[in-house]
Amino acid sequence: MKLKDLIEALAGEIERARAQLEESLAELATRDAGDPAFLDAYEQYSGQAQRMGEAAELAGFPGLQAVCAHVVQNCLLLTVTPPEEREPLVTFLRGWPPLIVFYLGNLSDPSAAVGLMDHLTTAPDPLPEEESLKIMHMLGAMPLQVDGPSEDDAPRRPVVATADDVALVMADDVDAKLLEGFQHEAPEQARYLVQLARNMAAGEGDSSDVVAAKRVAHTLKGSGAIIGLRGIAALGHHLEDILDHFEHEGSQVARPVAEALLDAAFCLEQMVGYVMGADEFPDGAQSVLQNVLDIANRIDRGEEIDSAAPRIASGEGRNAAPATAATPNTGMRVSVERVEELFRVSGEVSVHGAAMEARVKALVDSSRELLAQNLRVQKRLFELETLVDVRTLATMRGRTTRGAEAGFDSLELDQYSELHSTSHALVEEASDARALSSRLEEEIAQLASLQARQQRLNKDLQHLVIGTRMTEAGSLESRLHRNVRSTCQATGKQAALVLEGPQTLVDADVLTRLAEPLLHMLRNAVDHGIEAPEVRTSLGKHAEGRIVLAFSRQGQQVVLRCADDGRGLDLPAIRRRAIERGLVAEDRVMSDEEVARLILLPGFSTRDAVSEVSGRGVGMDVVHEWVRGMNGTVRITSQPGRGTTVELRFAASLSTVQSLIVEADGQRFALPSVHVEQAVPRGVGEFESVGGQLVFRHDKRAIPANHLADATGLPRDTERALNDHDAVIVRIDDKVRALAVERLLDARELLVKSPGRYAQHVRGVAGLSILGDGSVAVNLDLPQLLSTGSGAGEAVVRTKAVEAPRRELPGVLIVDDSLSVRNSLRQLVQDAGYRVEAARDGVEAIDTLRAFKPRLVLTDLEMPNMNGVEFTMHLRGRDDMKDVPIIMITSRSQDKHRRMAEQAGVDTYMTKPYNDGDLLQAIREAMA
Incomplete structure (x- = not known):
């Protein structure tokens, strides 16, 4: 049957089915969704639309198949829409059949396709703009194939390629939507054709590559012809004929043909780039087309294609560029x-x-x-x-x-x-x-x-x-609907997926990684949550289950909730299976939340038999591992007979993280805000030790607490009072804990960098960030850092770091009226590993001693206000400082100055200039 006859038959079938569709639609418009008559009418209407789509797909018309699929998708809304609100939906469903019939009868008229697409984009469940461009592009590829000459009256294939055959002159009156569809789809199709041709040229392609390449060439040919790009249409047409020959022969593409196909694919890609304004016109286009014509003519003559064929001379102007350049009118494309x-x-x-x-x-x-x-x-x-x-x-x-x-008085001069x-x-x-x-x-x-x-x-x-x-979270919608539909078919259940917040923006990389966990969650919701239709009906529920997938943003976090209205989790069965597998002690008391989290364990399943859908225990484990990898949280709630809700929280972007910066033992840490519930300054709550365990009391709550220094393995200042700490309340895997930190510093969005291959496996470290002052903050993986192995769903057992006593650096007080001497002594002593405070004279030094208790004093002799001898006598008269070693450094070398210092109580007398090594040795000996 000719393609034109096939199209006419398809149009006639739709025209004959219109009466039956109208009859079914009348039932659907007024009856309740639970009425048996409604269900029968729904099955007839959606089944008829689905069969039309399948027929279009078999005929090789994916555009029509996509139109029918969108109609079926809108039919689903009938089941969840009250009768009084179905008028817009019924109007839409009544309007699409005549538009398809008109389009099939007027393929050469672009307005027919435009009218059909306008109807689809105004549906109650409208066609997304990106999807509409794709369908418009596919519809535009049909006219050339359908309206082309038949095999009987088709003209002979040209022998010589001319410059006009590769021209890319676009019609002035081309439809804007057709052009937009071409610009959206053609670059990706051309790249895909190059990939397939490269596989064939490398001898790696199979029959599926030939079929796929033929379809792409066919689409490019049709879209090129509909907007007047003769070069793309001609090259795609002859290329499609060659691929069609090898598809029917079922043989591998010969090497010389594969090379020619690769050249043609590269040429088509460059032609598309030229039309988009992103590339130059391919100078060898005419030569490439000539080579393709040679091979196609040899196939027409029945010759064997097993070696390169000689080319036919084509005369002048073979590589000439087209007379008129295409006018680019498109957005700029940038590589990832x-x-x-x-x-x-x-x-x-x-x-x-x-x-x-x-x-x-x-x-x-x-x-x-x-x-x-x-x-x-x-x-x-x-x-x-x-x-x-x-x-x-x-x-x-x-x-x-x-x-x-x-002669002058003092007042006068x-x-x-x-x-x-x-x-x-x-x-x-x-x-x-x-x-x-x-x-x-x-x-x-x-x-x-x-x-x-x-x-x-x-x-x-x-x-x-x-x-x-x-990118918008809704870009996964069609894939998610398809997943729910296939799972329902495999399990014999009925469920409708409702997507809320599809416009929520998520990092494209995050969304790509999220796809697989989402599919597992939806399969689990259908298989484990939604009951069979007869069971739901007996329970007073609608036969069709409902799964709501809601996306939302809270600051820099994405909150994803997957809720079903099924049976809920069988918590006793989950606990029994955990006990059988030795995951939980039989006498252990667990809350419902802890039991529910057992389903996150690797390999955990309550099913005794493995089916195509479930039973392997990998579904929720995949979800949990993904959430942990994103440094996010997962929370599970369930109500018997009313359903289960799984809530995921994770960062919207992988590269930047909103963080709370804190300090512990002098080291700065960044805590991801996805886990932070509240930052509490000291004085608002209080820490206390109860039964050897640290507890933070705040807002009438007693929260288990940890010192962040202990968790990170740093030495903790045991002399610091418990309530001399700030607190950070964090929520991890539905558990709340408090962290005691020395200081709350800042909250900001940080660029997270990898810690490097030597530190990437360090426990609890998610990355590093450079702060504004140049210091480095360690980004903590709190779930891993604070895991204890006792919580359900945790696979890592935390090894408690041995508390190291905090070693205070010895303090040294430097007293000298010379700024340069104070700075040089400070640098020398600090580099030697001591804590240093400095004063300009004895009076200032006495004031410094109120907050600083040195192990040693370095002092000058001659200073204003109070000299070194007077200061030494003051120290020797104090009970807390009388035994502190004192080293006097002065430029006075006479014996009488030395005797005066020794009588005052100086332990070591050194004269300037001094040797750094001798001074450090004297300091070490004095502290020994």
């Missing part, structure tokens, strides 16, 4: 690798922006300290100027006498000494320095304002870049 690199650079910009913010803040603080220091210097200079005036009074009297002898002039000049210089500091502070304030605006722009840029990776 480029987007990933853009995302990485955006993340680095964010990190460096945070570092710049920290540096600017530090600069602002420094400028304020500088201004305050200048004020103190000014005060000291005023004191110096006053002192100089007083001390030089006697000298000035003598000069005044001489001035009087010269001021007299200045050199010291007075120098001090006055110093005061003026200090005043100028203070003015400069004020201007510097103003400039830094303006810089901080610019930096704040730059940081906002960086965040906007990062959000835009993140948006390029995001």
Whole structure:
């Protein structure tokens, strides 16, 4: 049968079925979904539409098959829509048959396809834009094949390829929707054709590759012809004929033919790129078409294709470009690798922006300290100027006498000494320095304002870049519906899937990884949750079960809930099976939530027999492992006879994580906000030890607690009071715990980097992040870090780290009036492994001793306010400091200075310049 006759027969069949469809639709419009007459009418109507789609698929018309599939999908809404609200749905279902008949009778008229697509996109369950473009593209591929000449009256295949045969001149009046469909689908189809041709050229292809390549060539031919791209239509047509020959012969594509097919596929891909405005016109297009024509003509003559055939000369202009270039009108396509690199650079910009913010803040603080220091210097200079005036009074009297002898009174002529002039000049210089500091502070304030605006722009840029990776959760909808349908067919059950929040944006990579766990959840919901239709009816439920898959966003988290209205979990059966397998002790008391989480264990199943759908115990285990890999949480709730809800929470993006930054034992950690329930500053709640276990009491709750330092294996400050800790309340696998941390630092979105191959298996470490000040925060995997092996669903048993006593570094107090000496001594002693505090004189040192208890004192001899000898005598008179070793470092080397120091109580007397090694040796000996 000719294709045109097949189309006419299909149109006639639809026209004859319209009366039966209208009769069924009348029943569906008014009767309740539970009425047997409604069910019969539904089966007849949806069955008729489904059979039409199957017939279109057998005839090789995927566009019509997709139209019928969408009609069947809208039919499903009849079962969940009350009769009084079915009017829009009935109107839609009444309108599609005549539109299909009109389209089949007017294939050459683009408006027929456009009218049909407009009807589908306005359905109660509308066709998504992306899917509509695909179907429009497939419908546009039909006219060339159907309206082409028959085998009897078809003209002979051309022998010579001309420049016009490869022209890509687009019609001026081409339909915009047809063009948009071509631009959306053709690039991917061309790439797929290249992949298939490469398989055949490498000798790896089989008959399925030939069939698939033929279908792609057929689609490209039709879509190229409908929008007037003769080059794509001609090359696709002859390529399809060659593939059709090998499909019918059932033989492997000969090597020379496969090479020619690969050339043709590359040429078609470049032609599509040229039309899209992303590539140049293929200069060898005419030569490629000529080679394809040679092979197709040899096949027409019945020759064997087992060696390369000589080409026929084609005359001038073989490689000429078309006279008119196509006008590109499309969006820009960017590779995934480029987007990933853009995302990485955006993340680095964010990190460096945070570092710049920290540096600017530090600069602002420094400028304020500088201004305050200048004020103190000014005060000291005023004191110096006053002192100089007083001390030089006697000298000035003598000069005044001489001035009087010269005829001047002291009131008539001021007299200045050199010291007075120098001090006055110093005061003026200090005043100028203070003015400069004020201007510097103003400039830094303006810089901080610019930096704040730059940081906002960086965040906007990062959000835009993140948006390029995001896709709607609804892109999985058709696959999920197909999964539920196939599971129902395998189990003999009835269930409808309802998707809520399909517009929720999720990282494309996350969504791709989510597909398999979702399929397992839905299969489990149908097989284990939804009852058989007769059972549901006897229980007063609708024969068709309902599964609601709801996506939503809470901040940077995605919340996914899969809820069914089935029987719920059989908790006693789950517990019995766990006891039989030795997973749970028979006398162990477990809550319903703990029993429910047993289904997450690897290989756990309550089924005694393995079926095609279940019984292997891998379904929920896959879900649990995926959630753990995403550093998320899973929660299961069940009500007997009312259904089960599985809730997943995970980050919307893999590369950035909203985190709470805390500090424990001086190390900064990032806790993923997906687990953080509340951050509690000290004083709001209280920690206490109950029966040897740490408990955090907050908001009338007693929450089991851990020290974060203990969990991470760091030494804990045992001298710090329990309530001198901040708390972080976290929820992991439906369990709440509190973490005691030294400080709550910040909450921000962090770019997470891999810890490297040497640290990627370290327990509890999910990655590393660079903070604004350049320090590194360890991103913690809290479920792994806090797992104890006692909770259901946990496969890892935590080994408790041995608590190491916290070793305080010995403290050293440095007292010297010289800034350079204090800094050099501080650096030397700190590098040697000591804690250091410094003071400018004895008075300041005494004030420092209120909060700092040193193991050793380094002091100078000559200092203002209180010198080293006086300070030493003060220390020896104190009960808490009389035994502390004192080393005096001075430039005075006379014996009388040494004897004075020893009499005051100095243990070691050293003169400047000193040797660093000798000083460190003296420090070690004094502390021994």
